[in-house]
Amino acid sequence: xxxxxxxxxxxxxxxxxxxxxxxxxxxxxxxxxxxxxxxxxxxxxxxxxxxxxxxxxxxxxxxxxxxxxxxxxxxxxxxxxxxxxxxxxxxxxxxxxxxxxxxxxxxxxxxxxxxxxxxxxxxxxxxxxxxxxxxxxxxxxxxxxxxxxxxxxxxxxxxxxxxxxxxxxxxxxxxxxxxxxxxxxxxxxxxxxxxxxxxxxx
Amino acid sequence: xxxxxxxxxxxxxxxxxxxxxxxxxxxxxxxxxxxxxxxxxxxxxxxxxxxxxxxxxxxxxxxxxxxxxxxxxxxxxxxxxxxxxxxxxxxxxxxxxxxxxxxxxxxxxxxxxxxxxxxxxxxxxxxxxxxxxxxxxxxxxxxxxxxxxxxxxxxxxxxxxxxxxxxxxxxxxxxxxxxxxxxxxxxxxxxxxxxxxxxxxxxxxxxxxxxxxxxxxxxxxxxxxxxxxxxxxxxxxxxxxxxxxxxxxxxxxx
Numbered sequence: 028x029x030x031x032x033x034x035x036x037x038x039x040x041x042x043x044x045x046x047x048x049x050x051x052x053x054x055x056x057x058x059x060x061x062x063x064x065x066x067x068x069x070x071x072x073x074x075x076x077x078x079x080x081x082x083x084x085x086x087x088x089x090x091x092x093x094x095x096x097x098x099x100x101x102x103x104x105x106x107x108x109x110x111x112x113x114x115x116x117x118x119x120x121x122x123x124x125x126x127x128x129x130x131x132x133x134x135x136x137x138x139x140x141x142x143x144x145x146x147x148x149x150x151x152x153x154x155x156x157x158x159x160x161x162x163x164x165x166x167x168x169x170x171x172x173x174x175x176x177x178x179x180x181x182x183x184x185x186x187x188x189x190x191x192x193x194x195x196x197x198x199x200x201x202x203x204x205x206x207x208x209x210x211x212x213x214x215x216x217x218x219x220x221x222x223x224x225x226x227x228x229x
Numbered sequence: 230x231x232x233x234x235x236x237x238x239x240x241x242x243x244x245x246x247x248x249x250x251x252x253x254x255x256x257x258x259x260x261x262x263x264x265x266x267x268x269x270x271x272x273x274x275x276x277x278x279x280x281x282x283x284x285x286x287x288x289x290x291x292x293x294x295x296x297x298x299x300x301x302x303x304x305x306x307x308x309x310x311x312x313x314x315x316x317x318x319x320x321x322x323x324x325x326x327x328x329x330x331x332x333x334x335x336x337x338x339x340x341x342x343x344x345x346x347x348x349x350x351x352x353x354x355x356x357x358x359x360x361x362x363x364x365x366x367x368x369x370x371x372x373x374x375x376x377x378x379x380x381x382x383x384x385x386x387x388x389x390x391x392x393x394x395x396x397x398x399x400x401x402x403x404x405x406x407x408x409x410x411x412x413x414x415x416x417x418x419x420x421x422x423x424x425x426x427x428x429x430x431x432x433x434x435x436x437x438x439x440x441x442x443x444x445x446x447x448x449x450x451x452x453x454x455x456x457x458x459x460x461x462x463x464x465x466x467x468x469x470x471x472x473x474x475x476x477x478x479x480x481x482x483x
Contacts, residue, residue, distance in 0.1 A: 038322040041303075041325055073349070073352070073353065075347075137231070138425075139426060140352045140428070142352065143452070144231070144232040145230070146230065146232075158232065160305055162328075163352060203302075203304055
């Protein structure tokens with residue numbers, strides 16, 4: 028069973044649609060006992076980092092998530108990925124600290140948000156050269172666990188993984204058939220041992 | 230590298246897709262979910278639904294259209310038309326919209342752009358700007374109500390303001406070019422794009438593939454939008470993408 032965390036803040040309809048298409052059972056929840064029963068936890072996508080962390084604390088599930096990260100598959104999507112890290116410049120807030128790295132505003136000569144279809148670069152053949160849909164203004168810096176990146180006048184970590192914890196910066200639920208395949212792979216096993224050697228830390 | 234986006238726009242009235250020339254003389258061209266599926270299969274990068282219903286019933290039907298479309302395909306959906314409040318935006322996002330496009334309401338109350346960006350994130354707040362050239366003033370002005378009402382607001386200044394208020398994207402329609410099929414207003418779009426650092430979707434005037442090539446050669450806008458030429462299959466998106474690729478632009482493959 029997959030538990031999608033309901034922060035009552037952003038749009039989660041599209042994650043639900045994607046899981047239905049993939050025929051995966053899920054529940055929508057913000058309760059720690061429900062999360063403990065799930066084998067996979069998804070932290071979904073849109074909103075403000077600081078506000079969402081406040082909500083996670085108010086729901087009393089911050090410690091639960093940190094504790095469960097070691098034993099369950101945990102998938103953070105877009106903002107959900109950023110929440111897995113130590114800190115963010117968006118709202119000057121602390122994250123869950125499950126993965127090491129900081130979230131900063133994207134510095135690039137190109138328009139912000141980084142919005143549209145961009146290509147993944149990865150050592151994994153399954154991911155390399157695939158076009159996926161991004162929409163974000165912040166990115167993770169200084170993380171050691173990069174599986175795939177995208178180029179946008181700067182190096183953008185697109186997929187990270189450490190053990191059973193996976194972060195996906197783009198929206199697999201909005202990236203057509205390619206995205207659904209990537210989401211399925213994340214749920215069913217992830218992308219481990221395929222660290223991307225081309226990643227630069229800034 | 231980021232791809233140039235090709236976006237079909239579906240004008241939806243009472244749950245059905247319609248498209249007129251210069252916004253007059255509407256013509257029914259189909260079922261929105263069916264059209265959306267066709268576009269998904271033919272390689273559209275994103276879809277814009279523009280709700281031109283004026284009734285509450287039309288609004289409810291639009292929510293159903295979004296819901297059904299978001300379940301059937303997995304590419305980004307932007308919804309515009311008649312959005313006036315933060316509550317409207319919330320309803321549309323909850324139904325499965327990825328972005329909303331605000332037009333008249335933003336002109337009436339620019340604070341709405343800021344408020345909505347703060348709540349939902351600027352990435353999902355697109356401001357639609359309809360512009361028309363005034364030959365007497367030798368300047369571009371912002372229009373509302375389907376291009377019938379001049380606001381007295383200078384278009385360049387408004388474009389800049391939208392970005393300052395926190396819009397995540399702009400959808401700029403050149404009313405003089407819309408429906409004429411003689412090409413985008415590259416002059417205005419180029420200048421507008423240089424004023425802001427957010428993505429711009431260009432709209433109005435596409436009649437053939439060459440117009441998109443011209444758009445991306447002459448300006449740095451992120452996307453090109455069109456309606457009837459796609460609905461009537463005068464231009465197939467896959468052919469258009471092949472043409473763009475031949476011209477040296479990166480486009481998304483399937």
